[in-house]
Amino acid sequence: MHAKLGVLGGMGPLATVDFLYKLVDRTHARKDDEHIPLIVHSVPQLPDRIQAILKHGPSPLPALREAVATLQSAGAICLAMPCNTAHYWYDELAAQAQVPFLHIADTALAAITCRGLATRRLGLVGTRGTLAGGFYQQRFTQHGIECVISTQQDQEQLIDPAIRAIKANDLEGATPLIECAVEKLMQGGADAVVLACTEIPVVLPRFNATLATQCVDVTMALADACVDWWHSHNPGAKRTHVSPDYHA
Amino acid sequence: MHAKLGVLGGMGPLATVDFLYKLVDRTHARKDDEHIPLIVHSVPQLPDRIQAILKHGPSPLPALREAVATLQSAGAICLAMPCNTAHYWYDELAAQAQVPFLHIADTALAAITCRGLATRRLGLVGTRGTLAGGFYQQRFTQHGIECVISTQQDQEQLIDPAIRAIKANDLEGATPLIECAVEKLMQGGADAVVLACTEIPVVLPRFNATLATQCVDVTMALADACVDWWHSHNPGAKRTHVSPDYHA
Numbered sequence: 001m002h003a004k005l006g007v008l009g010g011m012g013p014l015a016t017v018d019f020l021y022k023l024v025d026r027t028h029a030r031k032d033d034e035h036i037p038l039i040v041h042s043v044p045q046l047p048d049r050i051q052a053i054l055k056h057g058p059s060p061l062p063a064l065r066e067a068v069a070t071l072q073s074a075g076a077i078c079l080a081m082p083c084n085t086a087h088y089w090y091d092e093l094a095a096q097a098q099v100p101f102l103h104i105a106d107t108a109l110a111a112i113t114c115r116g117l118a119t120r121r122l123g124l125v126g127t128r129g130t131l132a133g134g135f136y137q138q139r140f141t142q143h144g145i146e147c148v149i150s151t152q153q154d155q156e157q158l159i160d161p162a163i164r165a166i167k168a169n170d171l172e173g174a175t176p177l178i179e180c181a182v183e184k185l186m187q188g189g190a191d192a193v194v195l196a197c198t199e200i201p202v203v204l205p206r207f208n209a210t211l212a213t214q215c216v217d218v219t220m221a222l223a224d225a226c227v228d229w230w231h232s233h234n235p236g237a238k239r240t241h242v243s244p245d246y247h248a
Numbered sequence: 249m250h251a252k253l254g255v256l257g258g259m260g261p262l263a264t265v266d267f268l269y270k271l272v273d274r275t276h277a278r279k280d281d282e283h284i285p286l287i288v289h290s291v292p293q294l295p296d297r298i299q300a301i302l303k304h305g306p307s308p309l310p311a312l313r314e315a316v317a318t319l320q321s322a323g324a325i326c327l328a329m330p331c332n333t334a335h336y337w338y339d340e341l342a343a344q345a346q347v348p349f350l351h352i353a354d355t356a357l358a359a360i361t362c363r364g365l366a367t368r369r370l371g372l373v374g375t376r377g378t379l380a381g382g383f384y385q386q387r388f389t390q391h392g393i394e395c396v397i398s399t400q401q402d403q404e405q406l407i408d409p410a411i412r413a414i415k416a417n418d419l420e421g422a423t424p425l426i427e428c429a430v431e432k433l434m435q436g437g438a439d440a441v442v443l444a445c446t447e448i449p450v451v452l453p454r455f456n457a458t459l460a461t462q463c464v465d466v467t468m469a470l471a472d473a474c475v476d477w478w479h480s481h482n483p484g485a486k487r488t489h490v491s492p493d494y495h496a
Binding site for chain 2: 001002004010011012013014016017020021024025027028030031032033034035037039040041042044045046063066070073074075101164167168169173226
């Protein structure tokens with residue numbers, strides 16, 4: 001069976017497609033067989049991640065475990081999960097997986113460092129589940145980075161409705177809400193803002209251009225890391241993309 | 249294991265992402281769990297389909313058979329293959345599959361009928377493999393439709409380089425070439441032109457607007473047919489997209 005990159009997606013479906021597009025785009029292949037072989041599991045019918053983290057609903061962990069097993073049976077030799085909130089269960093899934101599993105917060109941090117952005121204080125925009133889960137804060141704090149997040153009111157009035165709008169494919173409605181949340185974090189002293197929800201970078205091309213340069217697209221960072229991993233672990237593959245080593 | 253739509257993609261990778269985007273978009277879901285659960289096999293490292301059809305290279309059939317088996321093992325209860333050329337091996341793959349397998353020419357024809365386009369003479373733009381394979385011509389002729397294709401010179405100077413450009417993500421370079429090929433088929437008496445290569449609809453949004461209305465996006469037609477199939481076979485799923493019954 002052909003070795004593949006396993007993509008644990010579906011949360012949400014549009015974010016998964018956005019990740020796959022970035023993966024194809026960033027591979028800079030000139031013909032089909034220079035692209036990364038993939039197996040993509042995109043099953044959105046699993047318990048709500050945010051409700052589970054907030055202890056208001058059942059855990060999606062059994063469904064995520066089944067997805068990991070399915071991907072490995074189908075030939076995955078490395079895993080990536082283009083959903084931030086679901087990284088709450090990363091430790092359990094990585095322990096189950098018998099293959100490397102790239103963590104989205106680590107790949108985001110590598111991209112920030114690569115771009116030379118100041119990292120004394122980083123804004124974090126994400127679901128309430130991602131922020132409550134605390135894995136971004138934990139990994140960033142280990143590198144001496146202070147994290148700033150939106151007020152509860154901004155979360156409820158700007159970020160939550162924007163993410164819901166993107167999931168319903170209303171990109172026009174979502175954009176000004178997220179722009180406003182990012183602006184407030186920058187005014188609050190953030191050096192840059194990490195868009196730590198794979199729904200949100202879908203609307204990044206619609207942002208005010210200056211504001212966009214202050215944002216970090218974690219989906220793109222994960223795609224870049226996958227391209228790098230694949231090329232550094234497949235000596236036969238042509239290395240056409242150059243970015244930092246996320247896997248030192 | 250959760251039932252899924254199986255997508256046999258990877259030929260090429262950008263066309264597969266375009267299909268997945270259209271699938272998500274045309275589902276018109278308002279939240280994650282209204283989307284179709286998917287398993288996507290996208291392994292571009294298989295023998296060249298066109299060379300195989302023209303008897304100049306090895307067959308990709310064993311690799312395609314492995315993909316079908318992998319998708320079924322991973323829970324696929326219906327299959328779609330967003331690559332026209334690979335439909336040359338449809339009969340063998342459909343016979344192997346123990347589940348329904350939508351044919352891209354059938355779903356294209358249903359979309360043409362639904363749009364009320366005249367169908368006395370239809371232009372066909374595709375790879376040399378798709379045109380030599382003859383499965384579009386065969387299925388359309390059964391419905392009394394005459395097919396017109398480009399001259400060998402236009403195939404070599406317009407269509408082949410455009411498809412190569414799209415596979416290398418050069419959409420700007422590809423667009424005028426395909427526009428020219430479509431215009432020539434319309435001038436030659438075609439009522440409409442079927443873009444019978446899943447690479448080509450990727451540049452359809454860049455077409456001259458009038459020309460675009462005379463074209464049929466087979467990727468979109470396949471996505472619509474998948475949405476319809478899924479909703480008509482999963483009584484629990486909410487039916488939000490209305491299009492013709494491709495599966496009578």
